[in-house]
Amino acid sequence: MYEKILLKNLETPGCHDIRTYEARGGYKALATVLNDYSPGELIELVKRSNLRGRGGAGFPTGVKWGFVPKDTDKPIYLCCNSDEGEPGTFKDRALMEKDPHVMIEGMLIAAYAIGSEISYNYIRGEYTLSIERVETALHQAYERGFLGKNILGSDFSHDMYVHKGAGAYICGEETALLESIEGRRAQPKLKPPFPAVAGLYECPTIINNTETFAYLPHIVERGAEWFRSIGPEGSPGPKLYCLSGQVKKPGLYELPMGISLREMVEDHAGGTHSGKVKAVIPGGVSAPLIPECDLDVGMDFDSLAAAGSMLGSAGVIVLDDTACVVRVATRIMEFFNLESCGKCTPCREGNDWAAKVLRRLEAGNGRREDLDQLEFLCDSIFGTSFCALGDAAAWSLGAALKHFREEFERHIDEGKCPFH
Amino acid sequence: MKGNARFTERETGQEGLIHMVQLTIDDIAVDVPDGTLVLEAALAQGIDVPTFCYQKRLSPLASCRMCLVAIEGAAKLQPACVTPVMDGMVVHTATEQVAKIRASMLELLLANHPLDCPICDKSGECELQDMVFEYGAGVSRFHDEKRVFSGRDLPLNQVIIFNSNRCIQCQRCVRICEEVVGAVALGTVEKGMDTAITGFENSLESCDHCGNCIEVCPVGALMSKPYRYKARPWDLVETDTTCPFCGTGCQLTVSARDGQLARVTSKYETGVNGETLCVKGRYGIDFIDGGDRIETPLLRRNGTLSAVTWEEAYAALRQHIGDPAAVNGSRIGGLASPTQSCETLYVFQKMMRMVFATNNIDSSNRWASGIYAALPGLFGDLYARRPLGELLEADCILVIGSTVTDDNPVSDYLLRGSLRQGGSKLFLASARPSRLDRDAGGHLRLLPGDEARLIALLDNALAGTADEADAPLGEFVQRIVATIESAATVTLLIGVDLLRAPRAKAALEWLERLMRRLQGAGKRVALQFLFDRCNQMGAWEMGVLPTRLPGWRSLGEAAFERAWGKPPPSEPGADVHTMLERCAAGEMDMLYLLGSDPVAAYADRDLVEKALSSVGLLVVQAAYRSATTAQADIILPGAAFGEESGTVIGNQGRVQMIREIRRPLGDARRNMDILRQVGEAFDCDLGVATRQEAFTEFARLVPSFHGLSLDDIGEAGALTAAAPRGGDGEPDGLPMPARSDGSRRDDGKLMLVTGDCGFHSGYVSELSTTLSDIVGESYVEIGLAEGQALGLAQGDVVIVRSGRGETRVRLRLNKQFPPGVAFIPENFAKQNLNRLFSRGEYPCPVDILPDHAA
Amino acid sequence: MDGDLKERIEAIMSRYPTRRSAIMPALCLAQESGELLRGKILKDIADLLEVPEIWVYEVTSFYSMLYSEPVGKFHIQLCTNVSCLLSRSTPLLEHLKQRLQIGAGETTADGLYTLTTVECLGSCDTAPVLMVNEVYHENMSEQRIDTLLDQLTPQPAA
Secondary structure, eight states: OOOHHHHHHHHHTTTHHHHHHHHTTTTHHHHHHHHOOOOHHHHHHHHEEEEEBBSSSSSBBHHHHHTTTTTTTTOOOOEEEEESSTOOOHHHHHHHHHHHHHHHHHHHHHHHTTTEEEEEEEOTTOHHHHHHHHHHHHHHHHHHSSSSGGGGGGGGOBBBEEEOOOOGGGSSSSHHHHHHHHTOOOOOOOSSSSSTTGGGSOEEEEEEEHHHHHHHHHHHOOOHHHTTTTSSSSSOOOEEEEEEEEBBSOEEEEEETTTTIIIIIIISOOBSSSSSSEEOOSSSSOOOOOEETTTTBBSSSEEEHHHOOOOOEEEEEEEEESSSSSHHHHHHHHHHHHHSSSSSSSHHHHHHHHHHHHHHHHOOOOHHHHHHHHHHHHHHHTTTTTSSHHHHHHHHHHHHHHHHHHHHHHHHHHSSSSTO | OOOOOOEEOTTSOOOOEEEEEEEETTTTEEEEEOBBBBBHHHHTTTTTOOOOOTTSSOOOOOOOOOEEEEETTSOEEEEEEEEEEOOOOOSSSOOHHHHHHHHHHHHHOOOOOOOOOOOOOOTOOOHHHHHHHHHSSSSSOOOOOOOOSSSSSEEOSSSSEGGGGGGOOOOOOHHHIIIIIIOOOEEESSGGOOOOEEOOGGGOTSOOOOOOOHHHHSSSSSSEETTTOOOOOOOOEEEEEOOSSTOOOOEEEEEEEEEEEEEEEETSSSSTTTTOOOOHHSSGGGGGSSOOOOOSSSEEEEEEEOOOOHHHHHHHHHHHHHHGOOGGGGEEEEOOOSOOHHHHHHHHHHHHHTOOOOEEEESSSSSOOTTTHGGGGGSSSTTTOSSSSHHTTEEEEEEEEOOOOHHHHHHHHHHHHHHTTTTGGGEEEEEOOOOGGGGEEEEOOTTTTOOHHHHHHHHHHTTOOOOOOOOTHHHHHHHHHHHHTTTTEEEEEEEEEHHSSSSSHHHHHHHHHHHHHHHTOOOEEEEEEEETTTTTHHHHHTTTTHHHGGGGEEEOOHHHHHHHOOOOOOOOOOOHHHHHHHHHOOOOOOOEEEEEOOHHHHHHHHHHHHHHSSSSSEEEEEEOOOTTTOSSSSSBBOOTSSSSSSEOOTTSSEEEOOOOOSOOOOTTTTTTHHHHHHHHHHOOOOOOSSHHHHHHHHHHHSSSTTTGGGGOTTTTTOOOOOOOOOOOSOSSSOOOOOOOOGEEEEGOOOOEEEEOTOOOOOTTTOOOOHHHHSSSSOOEEEHOOOOOOOOTTTTEEEEEEEESSSEEEEEEEEESSTHHHHEEEEEOGOOOOOGBTTTBSSEEEEEEEEEEEE | OOOOHHHHHHHHHTTTTSSGGGHHHHHHHHHHHOEEEEEEEHHHHHHHTOOHHHHHHHHHOOOSOOSOOOOOOOEEEEOSSHHHTTTTHHHHHHHHHHHHHTTTTTOOOOOOEEEEEEEESSSSSGGEEETTTEEEEOOHHHHHHHHHHHHHSOOOOO
């Protein structure tokens, strides 16, 4: 059995209340940091832990913090990306509803490391309970002196606010998130300059994912070496996986990285309803699906990248052999079409074209040329779009076409969906 | 330091170390300054890289993806429009992959773009058409349903109509409206495939109507309503000319189809304006088809005007004045409009001096008396005859006495551009709010007349002379001082409000003093006026002044005797104020008006009417009937704008061409010809038979024109040369100007100011159907709180009453307006605004009362 | 603008260094206080925040949870993304359409129900999921939908 780290609090009722959280050892890491670490030392600690961001990109957290200029007189901002819109993902919601303080404490640790006095937690608007729980938790933290001026008697002061989203998946993209906070349309910004140098209000800004912050108190308490001892070297630390789709035991799982996808689905999640896996989407719908034959791939950043997919948000969606890949691929493309911000030509126009063709094809009115069109669209959108949303749309469709072309062909030739 | 470093002398004369970067583009070795974009470097080599969303003046977007190029070492194609060059970079713009992607982007755009070419205005000059022709595949594979926003074009206001289906989301319109014009009226709504640009709740009712959004739209999405369906671009005959409205001097391209005015646009790389125009220049030129034109000479006999031949008209003039040798010049005066060309104005003042032996000439109805003594000092070396853009690179910019946003909109655009380098260096002082106030380093509301005191306090502060605390002027001065003291370069831009007010002379004298002090402190100073007429500077340079000859030269300078054959009169003449007073006192035999309309424009209606009814002979040479022509004894029909060519000098001291687009209407003649013919009627050969000869002659006499020939006036015009230090030497012992009489406020009156509104210029723009459609009648504007305190609401009909007269208008309430100030535009002749004013009093105190009769 | 709403907006403005940042929170507060986000309220917000009206209009239209058209008393938002799709959201959508007698994107004539399909709500392990206004309803089925609708608008006793 694997040691439960984040799940320990998540499975204990009442941890969203600061009294329970503190009784279980919460906010001790913050005290340790304020007493024993300089910001520079703290950054080194996180770098040594090799913690990689849990939002989807997997960038080393400590390295990102190091990009903040040391000699700036601009305010430094911290943001928590709790926009969790990637289909198949619900880990951040669990953390916010059941253990918001670990995220807050993690954010305070990060803020201290980079010299930030103000942070915004961008929570998607649909997460009503999360917002309520986090607002209450912030209130409690202020009362206990963990937020505000001179925290725990130190020179470190910090204010933390919730910024509510209002229904736009693209706000999960870090620069679009910043634009949204600034009151603009949430469209991704040009990089460079990178947010660490010029982000929110053109000031140095660090954005990390909810789950990423949640590990920081543990790293402080138990050390970088402990963290690195869990899972493979390139992807250390425990990980929350969201299992859903046609599995018998959907839910949140905490497992070290590197475990095979097959083991995760068959052993931990109880296998599929029909008994046979057709394919699994490993990291939210932006991640290309893995067909059954490749299911032994390790669930970590590097192995999945080598397999032509990605760990992403660790939203693991399972398709059994009764599922229609064409229907799933169509729905995914519709999703990207609806959520496209509309800024760049390939994503705005290309996703729409692809969605129209796929809908028609899925309904049984496709032609063989449509497959050429879809391939043309994948080629035109991937690598040309302004941000990763376009890439994701093209990448996910491309994988479906590559691994399940005969399902598309059957829809065309049979004039209907063979599965329904 | 990597790369080559080179010392380069820039246009401003500053030497600097510029780091050069070496890279390769399509196997060509390229050497460009650090910071250059790959796109710019490629274009400079003549390599065509397609773009939609890129526009030099606008913030980078990189959203259209047309400019993607291959850069060795980069995994993905990179957008050239936002990638800066780097040493050793190897760029390929013509690979198969790049070609494929360009074709793909175009095919994607064409999937939903309606193939409206046969009915679309833009066809023939459409960037999408051009790009598809150059880079696109010949066939589109898309067979599904196109996305349709609307089956009908949507009018957004009187001049802008929008077809959303055609929009390719380049965002040029939104960016130009926000970043250049500053109106922020356009935005983008929805997302994904529903993304559409529009105004607030689909209306642009309250925008500037400048049409710059239409100009930069690469396709036929945004269209000009007055031009829609009128012509194909290849049908149009284009004439490049200069705008006849304000002194910014924008370059216009006037297009006509079958002799009918079709539209006005601008060339992107030409002029101070580049791709922009304001609503007046873009939509007001149709004034040439409006108004009541005078088509034949007219003579008043027994009280009524009747048509006569030119010979009869000249004969009548000769008969009235009598023997040319016996002319008493002191009883004759002339007034010319500063919208006439340099050639015409030069011949005008030559005619007045040589034929009528008088220096009683003036070129404006509106300026305060006494300013002519102070002007020469400012038009010598202190006047910067350089591009405005350069002046705006200064470390400190002061704009005094101008509502730039309304008076000189395109100059406002350039000022806004300069703010991007740091707003803290810009300071504005004016009676009315301007759009630049918000982002400037400081702004001050001050009544016309207080400019003199402001400049004097600033001069004293720099001299270290302690002054009594004088809020708010004093506070504002302190803020300027903080910036100006550390500035190496200082630019002063002076508006016409300063020239109108009674203390204008003092303001100009203090201005000269301030500039000399800054020079003495080692700073490079530059002055330009922000005139609201296209050739005010030309009128002065051409010597339409009672106390100076052409080139600001003193009366009695020998060169003129040599040039003109006999010496011009040496007795200083009267300005417009004195002329009118003398007319009213029965002391004037003739007043010769060239394009001028003092009945409407002179700020004292009573005096004007008395003067014109008392003068012996009123001769009016003009294109349009007006309240003044109604009083005339002899009317000589002159060519209107667009019916003759000539040069004008704009605010930058740049000489530009106004070119004719049609022949004079009816029996009207070119203005210069009429003046020569008047000379002939008085047995005087004025010598200059053509406008070219006129130019050659005055180019020899006006120092700033030395070395310039008409051939030099190409597309970009030509800058006149910096003149030598002018003036009569620094006036010493300048008294501190008094504070304006704000005490009027205690009796509840407001101070009435006037000027151009944002949609009109002078008195001809109201002849434009398009502009009148947008703002067709006058109004009075006051502060929102003020209106509420008076119990009045937006749109109420009110009476504005001064001690002299009253007028009835609709009320406008403006949150940004300062308390105690009221504004009525001077662009609507029928409003008879000058009935309220009296000579020497500006602004004038008024009451605003509800009109119960309404 | 209602005085209470104005105060709450001003309080939230203090969290941000620019007034523009308060546009989104101001719109959410206005909507929560019962305003439909169009016309005067948008101008009032622009006025209070001293920003161009178009910026407020842009933000309102960009986000799916900001409404400028009327929404029924009960806004039923059914997730149709992949996990819910694989867990039978399609038949559930049909069931809702049939029960309410409206299509997706429509509102019942009595103004009680609006039915829309939405994207992933982040509750994939309890699919199929729907929201009624702000509340999540998980592990849905045709029967649970019937129970839910009966609770929202109890049928009169037979």
